[in-house]
Amino acid sequence: MSELTRRKFIQSSAVIGLSAASYTRVARAATNGGRPVIGFVGCGGRSRSLLTGFRDDAIVAWACDPDIKRAHTFKEASGAKQTTADLRHVLDDKSVDAIVVATPDHWHAPASIMACEAGKHVYVEKPCSHNFREGQLLVEAARRNKMVVQHGTQSRNHSLIVNAMQMIREGIIGDVLVCKAWNVQRRRNIGHAKPSSPPDHVDYNTWVGPAEFMPYQSNRFHYDWHWWHNFGTGDIGNDGTHEIDIARWGLGVNGLPTTASAIGGKYYFDDDQQFPDSATCVFQWPGNGKVGQQKQLMFEMRIWSKNYPHNCDTGIEFYGTKGMMFVSKRGKLNVWDDSNKPIVKLSPNETRKLPRNHQVDFLEAITTGRKPAAEIEIGHDSCSLVHLANICIRTGRSLKIDPKQEAIIGDSEATRMLGRSYRAEGHWSIPNA
Numbered sequence: 001m002s003e004l005t006r007r008k009f010i011q012s013s014a015v016i017g018l019s020a021a022s023y024t025r026v027a028r029a030a031t032n033g034g035r036p037v038i039g040f041v042g043c044g045g046r047s048r049s050l051l052t053g054f055r056d057d058a059i060v061a062w063a064c065d066p067d068i069k070r071a072h073t074f075k076e077a078s079g080a081k082q083t084t085a086d087l088r089h090v091l092d093d094k095s096v097d098a099i100v101v102a103t104p105d106h107w108h109a110p111a112s113i114m115a116c117e118a119g120k121h122v123y124v125e126k127p128c129s130h131n132f133r134e135g136q137l138l139v140e141a142a143r144r145n146k147m148v149v150q151h152g153t154q155s156r157n158h159s160l161i162v163n164a165m166q167m168i169r170e171g172i173i174g175d176v177l178v179c180k181a182w183n184v185q186r187r188r189n190i191g192h193a194k195p196s197s198p199p200d201h202v203d204y205n206t207w208v209g210p211a212e213f214m215p216y217q218s219n220r221f222h223y224d225w226h227w228w229h230n231f232g233t234g235d236i237g238n239d240g241t242h243e244i245d246i247a248r249w250g251l252g253v254n255g256l257p258t259t260a261s262a263i264g265g266k267y268y269f270d271d272d273q274q275f276p277d278s279a280t281c282v283f284q285w286p287g288n289g290k291v292g293q294q295k296q297l298m299f300e301m302r303i304w305s306k307n308y309p310h311n312c313d314t315g316i317e318f319y320g321t322k323g324m325m326f327v328s329k330r331g332k333l334n335v336w337d338d339s340n341k342p343i344v345k346l347s348p349n350e351t352r353k354l355p356r357n358h359q360v361d362f363l364e365a366i367t368t369g370r371k372p373a374a375e376i377e378i379g380h381d382s383c384s385l386v387h388l389a390n391i392c393i394r395t396g397r398s399l400k401i402d403p404k405q406e407a408i409i410g411d412s413e414a415t416r417m418l419g420r421s422y423r424a425e426g427h428w429s430i431p432n433a
Contacts, residue, residue, distance in 0.1 A: 036367065037096050038062075038099060039080075040099070041064045041103055041107075042107070044065070046102040046125055050100060055078075058363055061082065062084065063080040064085070068202075091114060096120060097366060099122055101125060102152075103125075108124055108130060109128065109431065110210050110429040110431055115147070116141040116142050123150045124151060128376060131387055131417070134419075135384060148371075150374055152358070155329050156373035156374040158329055159354055161246060166350060167347075172320075172322075172343065173320030173322050176320045178318075179297055180299075181244060181247040181299045183243055183299075183314050184307070185305075187269075191272065192219075193272065196217065198216035207221075210427045210431075234275030234276065235275065237383070241386055243315070243316055250318050251297055253295050260399045261392055262389040264280065264393045265277075275390070278303075281299040283389075297385070314330065390417075395411070
């Protein structure tokens with residue numbers, strides 16, 4: 001199937017069989033007093049944060065983690081009935097309606113794809129994929145199996161952000177042509193380490209899963225895996241996904257840009273991190289090519305600094321033909337007209353009633369058959385910018401892209417990086433290309 005055909009298939013198949021899918025979701029949830037049964041896959045800090053939003057509206061059946069200590073700790077916190085290191089045990093449980101994927105990045109898409117194929121809905125943490133090709137496969141799996149897949153970009157259910165986006169749509173700053181997003185914070189030096197034996201309570205082979213096998217090393221395990229190409233997507237993919245998603249939303253662009261550029265490197269940390277600690281990324285969409293239709297998105301990352309624009313570690317500036325908006329998930333919103341005068345009245349003409357949180361939005365989508373706020377194609381489009389930026393930095397080149405074919409033009413090395421190499425000996429979780 002060509003990429004053009006694949007994109008059309010993804011878009012058109014979203015509505016096929018909606019009535020039957022909706023009926024199934026309602027029927028399954030009704031057997032548990034309206035509360036879907038869920039399993040958590042990955043039981044670290046992110047799962048513990050997500051649990052609060054699920055606790056009153058779902059039944060937690062499984063705590064799944066290769067670190068059995070984490071699994072047991074989460075079992076106690078969540079009231080889960082069972083623990084396991086193996087995702088397949090959760091997927092084989094017919095009573096489970098959905099899974100929450102809060103694993104390292106390299107497991108996000110494989111676990112989510114397997115869940116869709118097993119008839120389970122998915123809440124998958126950002127970024128939804130370790131690489132672009134896995135994101136495509138996840139969208140296809142969700143459509144093919146008619147599963148609800150919610151991406152963990154929680155700003156899609158953040159009232160301040162949602163209202164800001166509505167005001168942009170209503171023209172408060174005119175036509176938005178350019179935006180700039182940032183993620184600036186002080187992370188820690190992960191030091192230098194050497195391979196060693198994993199802790200006795202960790203099933204390290206399962207933790208590596210479909211990725212190329214690398215021996216255990218203390219500074220590429222819990223959380224520190226973010227900074228290794230084999231397991232993570234760097235901080236562009238970690239925290240940057242949130243701001244890139246809001247920026248793309250406000251800019252009003254879908255699908256791939258035609259140009260992606262990014263430069264960056266390790267300017268501060270002398271340690272084993274493979275991803276940059278500083279990066280500047282730029283993406284352009286031509287629209288129909290006419291003046292006023294072209295759009296540009298900039299993203300800036302510094303993970304060694306505490307000097308923030310607007311005194312805010314994360315945020316986005318939208319530049320329109322009639323003014324500028326600054327908005328941050330930290331609860332800040334300011335708007336200026338094209339004479340740099342503050343606009344005081346900041347409320348949209350139309351407001352939308354939101355679910356209590358992003359997790360409840362997901363559960364309501366399961367039981368009603370509607371789309372969640374961060375439906376997986378939205379998540380994939382935002383994460384695609386993450387992957388393109390990382391490819392630019394790793395190759396040291398800008399990329400020309402054919403959005404219709406979803407292909408990089410004239411760069412075979414960059415094209416290979418749209419996917420990844422998996423474990424040489426194979427693994428049961430490797431997605432089928």
